[in-house]
Each structure stands twice: as structure tokens, then as C-alpha cells.
Amino acid sequence: MKITKLFTNNRKLVLFSVIFYVVVDVLHLTGVLNDYWIQITNVALINIILAVSLNLINGFAGQFSIGHMGFAAVGAYTAGTLTTIIWKLGVANSITKYLLFAVALILAGVAAAIVGYLIGLPTLRLRGDYLAIVTLAFGEIIRVIINATGYVGGPRGLLGIPKLSNFTIIFFVTLLSVIIMRNIVFSTIGRALKSIREDEVASELVGVDITRYKVLAFTIGSFFAGIAGALLCHLLQIAHPTQFGFIGSINVLVMVYIGGAGSISGSIVAAVGLTFLSEFLRLGIDNLNKIAPFPVGPEWRMVVYAVLLVAVMLYRTAGIMGGREFGILVPEEEGKNATGSQA
Amino acid sequence: MLKVNDLEVSYGAIKALKGITFEVKSGEIVTLIGANGAGKSTTLRTISGLLKAKRGQIFYKGDEITNREPNEIVAMGIVQIPEGRRTFPDLTVRENLELGAWTIKSRKVINDKLEGVYELFPRLKERRGQLAGTLSGGEQQMLAVGRALMAEANLVLLDEPSMGLAPVLVDEIFEVIERINKEGRTILLVEQNAEMALQIANYAYVLEVGNIVFEGEAKTVAQDPKIKAAYLGA
Numbered sequence: 001m002k003i004t005k006l007f008t009n010n011r012k013l014v015l016f017s018v019i020f021y022v023v024v025d026v027l028h029l030t031g032v033l034n035d036y037w038i039q040i041t042n043v044a045l046i047n048i049i050l051a052v053s054l055n056l057i058n059g060f061a062g063q064f065s066i067g068h069m070g071f072a073a074v075g076a077y078t079a080g081t082l083t084t085i086i087w088k089l090g091v092a093n094s095i096t097k098y099l100l101f102a103v104a105l106i107l108a109g110v111a112a113a114i115v116g117y118l119i120g121l122p123t124l125r126l127r128g129d130y131l132a133i134v135t136l137a138f139g140e141i142i143r144v145i146i147n148a149t150g151y152v153g154g155p156r157g158l159l160g161i162p163k164l165s166n167f168t169i170i171f172f173v174t175l176l177s178v179i180i181m182r183n184i185v186f187s188t189i190g191r192a193l194k195s196i197r198e199d200e201v202a203s204e205l206v207g208v209d210i211t212r213y214k215v216l217a218f219t220i221g222s223f224f225a226g227i228a229g230a231l232l233c234h235l236l237q238i239a240h241p242t243q244f245g246f247i248g249s250i251n252v253l254v255m256v257y258i259g260g261a262g263s264i265s266g267s268i269v270a271a272v273g274l275t276f277l278s279e280f281l282r283l284g285i286d287n288l289n290k291i292a293p294f295p296v297g298p299e300w301r302m303v304v305y306a307v308l309l310v311a312v313m314l315y316r317t318a319g320i321m322g323g324r325e326f327g328i329l330v331p332e333e334e335g336k337n338a339t340g341s342q343a
Numbered sequence: 344m345l346k347v348n349d350l351e352v353s354y355g356a357i358k359a360l361k362g363i364t365f366e367v368k369s370g371e372i373v374t375l376i377g378a379n380g381a382g383k384s385t386t387l388r389t390i391s392g393l394l395k396a397k398r399g400q401i402f403y404k405g406d407e408i409t410n411r412e413p414n415e416i417v418a419m420g421i422v423q424i425p426e427g428r429r430t431f432p433d434l435t436v437r438e439n440l441e442l443g444a445w446t447i448k449s450r451k452v453i454n455d456k457l458e459g460v461y462e463l464f465p466r467l468k469e470r471r472g473q474l475a476g477t478l479s480g481g482e483q484q485m486l487a488v489g490r491a492l493m494a495e496a497n498l499v500l501l502d503e504p505s506m507g508l509a510p511v512l513v514d515e516i517f518e519v520i521e522r523i524n525k526e527g528r529t530i531l532l533v534e535q536n537a538e539m540a541l542q543i544a545n546y547a548y549v550l551e552v553g554n555i556v557f558e559g560e561a562k563t564v565a566q567d568p569k570i571k572a573a574y575l576g577a
Contacts, residue, residue, distance in 0.1 A: 191434075195442050198431035205391060205425055206490065207417030207446040262433075323433070 003183040009331040010179055016328060017175050024167070038167055042235055044275035045174040046228050051255035051267035052181050053224035059261035060185055061217035062197025063124060064132045067139020068225055068252050073244035074115045074142060075108035075226025076233040077152050080161045082107060083234065087162045101164040105173065105230050112226025113219045120218035124211065139249055147241045157240035165235035173231060177224050182264050184220065186331050193217050258312050260319025265326040281305060344369040344529050345498060350399035352389050359385040361553040362399060372520070372530040374540040374561065376574060377550035383533040384426055387500045391423045392416045403498070418446045422496035426503045428487040432476030436467055439475050439486055443493030460489040463519070481512040488519060498529045505536045517543055537574040541565040
């Protein structure tokens with residue numbers, strides 16, 4: 001399947017997405033959804049890019065990487081620095097600012113991809129737990145370097161980033177990212193990645209250049225993480241080292257495994273579900289506090305969250321989707337001769 | 344077709360192969376027999392490029408292939424059916440087979456080869472949509488053989504194809520090996536089941552702790568009293 005087939009293979013998916021987009025926009029304009037929930041939706045969409053891109057590395061290629069937010073940081077700081085500098089020059093008008101943002105997003109992806117490639121090349125020789133530890137370390141190294149770089153604000157963070165992200169941009173960038181990654185998964189590249197995950201030796205013996213494909217998965221995953229980071233910092237108007245630390249990376253990892261490793265649908269469900277769950281729990285605890293005879297601390301939110309994660313893992317060990325995909329995410333030409341592996 | 348010259352391979356300080364020399368002639372079935380730890384699998388893994396030689400050379404059709412990458416070696420036309428089958432358990436039978444044709448770019452050639460494999464193993468056709476991990480041991484061995492046949496390969500390396508199979512299935516696998524040999528592929532067969540291997544092979548080499556200690560026409564080897572006593576249990 002061709003990776004560049006963005007529309008012809010996805011008429012249903014695109015139609016469904018556009019309807020969703022229009023509905024959310026109308027609800028926003030009519031005031032049913034306030035800015036707060038739109039903001040949460042934006043974060044959920046960015047989390048979709050992060051989770052699907054990490055799933056490409058962990059779930060499809062089977063390379064256990066846990067430093068994903070490091071690459072998001074590279075993207076965020078690359079794009080954030082660029083737009084902030086140009087913004088201060090005052091040359092951007094209402095149209096060119098979006099052109100600027102488009103360029104910044106692509107550069108963010110490219111910068112993260114380059115870092116991903118450079119880290120992936122030596123580390124992907126390692127397997128399993130060893131790879132996990134090294135990717136964790138690299139993620140932290142990126143964060144520490146940013147922390148120590150005064151030019152981008154160091155521990156104070158990069159401030160004054162123009163607000164260029166909005167629901168429309170985030171929505172369509174997410175849709176495009178998911179379609180591209182979905183196409184990769186269903187292409188021969190995807191098949192090579194799955195063969196590496198299943199059995200590296202057998203994969204080598206059928207002639208797959210496993211180093212090349214592992215590094216490719218890592219580079220593509222980093223590219224999209226970089227784009228997600230850039231979207232995020234132009235939404236929050238700040239890039240801060242703590243956003244991109246170890247805890248953030250673990251959150252993305254949790255989304256991948258709760259949704260189901262090796263399922264794009266699962267990553268989408270988990271990214272949206274966990275982002276909103278976290279907010280619902282916050283509201284729930286606030287409301288509980290009003291009626292409870294004793295004070296309920298906000299830390300209970302994380303306890304409930306953790307219990308729910310444990311419950312999902314107990315009852316659905318392969319994640320919510322367990323490696324299956326929604327029909328709408330299966331390429332149309334693939335769907336015709338589908339052979340049981342799709343839901 | 345394949346020439347191995349003074350091949351030495353070690354795992355750290357342990358020498359697994361201590362300079363072996365042998366040859367596989369085009370169109371033949373050649374077998375390497377020997378006990379556990381003799382270095383049979385090591386030989387095949389080194390030819391496929393999974394292990395690096397410390398010394399010596401491997402030539403395929405006159406070109407040196409020593410220490411080339413596995414994917415290059417497959418593209419040159421040498422395919423290995425590894426020990427323990429090693430199918431891709433969470434992929435369908437069809438996906439497994441198509442991965443076997445990884446080095447082939449033409450969709451038409453792949454489809455033709457797929458039909459050929461389905462003809463050889465009708466059971467695989469019935470189960471093409473099933474995940475490979477759900478197949479029985481015998482079916483998985485068929486799949487492993489089928490996957491190798493999908494490659495554009497003239498030389499097939501087989502590592503212990505009879506391992507863990509019921510006797511009736513062992514017979515079936517050996518029939519398949521003879522059949523793919525008759526269709527024009529050269530076979531290098533590694534087996535612990537020396538009796539079966541010597542029955543179908545043209546030529547045999549006997550490995551003992553990293554050295555070739557005996558070689559000859561398979562029939563002659565099968566009649567040799569020392570070989571009989573050590574490997575054929577007679």
C-alpha cells in the first residue's frame with residue numbers, strides 16, 4: 001500500500017473526522033462546549049499523536065522505548081524558539097503566521113527525527129530492558145540539556161511562545177499524522193516492523209534489514225513526537241523542561257499499553273479516554289469535596305486513576321483493543337481482502 | 344555451488360567450528376550430521392550471516408559471501424529454514440508467506456509463488472487467514488518450509504526439520520525436501536536424525552566438536568561401521 005494515499009483509501013475515516021470536527025466546532029460556537037473543554041480536547045488530540053507514534057516503535061516494531069517525551073521536547077523547543085524569534089520581529093501577519101507555523105511544525109518533526117535517528121542507530125542494537133533503560137536515559141539527557149541551556153530559558157522554560165495552535169490546526173494535523181502512520185503500518189514497512197517484533201532472527205532470515213527498519217521506526221516515531229511537542233507548546237504558550245520529563249513519557253507509554261500495543265485504534269481510544277478521565281476525576285473529587293463530611297484531597301485523583309489502570313490491565317491484558325483495529329481505520333483496499341485480524 | 348573453506352567460528356573464547364572445509368554441489372542434497380554441540384547449526388548460521396566467521400571463507404556461485412549481512416545473503420539466493428521453525432506467531436499464514444518473499448518486488452511473482460506453496464501444502468491454503476501461532480507443530484513446520492520457498496532461492500539450508508515432530512510428519516517433511524530438491528533447489532540439510540538424512544542425501548559430512556571427521560557418498564557413510572555405531576544406533 002502506498003503511504004502517500006491520504007484520501008482515496010480513507011473516505012469513511014475522513015468523512016467521519018470532518019463530521020466530528022464540525023460538531024465540536026458548532027458545540028463550541030453555541031457555547032455548549034466551553035473553552036476549557038476545547039482545551040482538553042486539544043490536549044487529547046496531541047496525546048493521540050504521541051501515543052500512536054510511540055506505538056509505532058513499541059507496539060509495531062517491538063522496540064521497548066520509554067523516553068518518548070525527549071523527542072517531543074526537541075520538537076517543541078525547535079519550533080518554539082523559531083516562532084518566538086520571528087514573532088518578535090513583528091513581520092508575521094494574520095496569514096503568514098500560519099505559514100510560519102507550518103514551517104515550524106515541519107522543522108520540529110525533522111529536528112526530532114534527526115535526534116531520534118542519531119540515538120536510534122547505536123541503541124537499537126540493544127534489546128528489551130536494556131533498550132528501555134537507554135532510551136529513558138536519552139530522554140532525560142535531552143531534558144537536562146534543555147534545562148541547562150539559558151538561551152531557551154533553562155529551568156524557567158521558554159516563555160512568550162505565540163499562540164498559533166488552535167482546535168482546527170491541531171485536529172487536522174492529528175488526522176494527517178494518524179493517516180500517515182496508519183498507512184505505514186499497513187505498508188510493507190509495517191509488515192517488516194511486525195516481523196521484527198515477532199522474531200528478529202526469522203525476520204533477518206527472510207531478508208529484512210532489521211537494523212534499518214528499527215531505526216526507521218524510531219525516526220518516524222520521533223518525527224511525529226516532535227510535531228506533537230510543537231503543537232503543545234504553541235497551545236500552552238510555554239515549553240518547560242518538566243513537561244517533557246520521565247513522568248510525561250510514562251504517561252504516553254501507559255496510553256500505548258492500555259489501548260493495546262500494536263493497535264492504532266487502541267492508542268486513540270486510550271489517549272482520548274485517559275486525558276478526559278483525568279479531568280473527570282479532577283471534577284469528581286472537587287464535587288465530592290463539597291458534599292463529603294471529611295476533606296478529600298486532590299491526590300485521590302491519582303489513586304483512582306491508578307486503580308482503573310490496574311483494572312484494565314487485569315481484565316484486558318492485551319489492552320482495550322488487543323491488537324485489533326476499528327474498521328474505519330483499515331485502509332479501504334485492505335478491508336476488501338481482510339483476513340480475520342481486523343475487528 | 345557453495346564452498347566453505349577452513350571456516351572457524353567462536354562464541355567468545357569457545358571455538359564452535361575449528362576450520363571446516365566442505366562443498367555443496369548444485370542440485371544435490373548434502374547433509375551435515377553430528378551430535379549436539381558438534382557445530383551443525385553454527386555452520387548454517389554463519390553461512391546465513393547471523394554469525395561472523397573468525398577465519399576462512401564462504402563462496403556461493405564463485406562469489407565470496409563471508410560475513411555479509413543476512414539480508415544480502417537472502418537476496419543472493421540462500422535461504423535458511425531455522426531450527427524450531429520460528430514462524431511469526433501473531434501474523435497470519437498468508438502474511439508469513441508473503442514475508443518470505445521479502446526480497447521480491449514484483450507482486451505477480453509473489454502471487455505465483457504463493458499459489459505454488461498452496462499447491463504443495465493445501466493445508467496452508469485452508470488456514471491462510473489464521474494466525475501462525477495457532478497452527479500445530481507440523482503445520483508450523485510446513486509454514487516454515489513454505490515461507491522459505493517464497494524466496495527466490497537456489498540453495499535451501501534446513502536446520503533440524505524433524506525436531507519435535509511425530510514420526511508420520513517426519514516422513515512427510517522428508518518427502519517435501521526431496522520434492523523441492525527435484526524441482527531444482529540445492530539442499531544443505533542439518534539433522535540429528537542421521538538415518539533419515541542419509542536416506543535422502545547424495546553426500547554427507549560428519550561433524551564432531553567443530554571438525555569434519557568423516558565424509559563421503561551418503562550410501563557409503565550409512566554403511567560405515569563407525570558411523571553406524573555412533574549415529575545410527577546399529
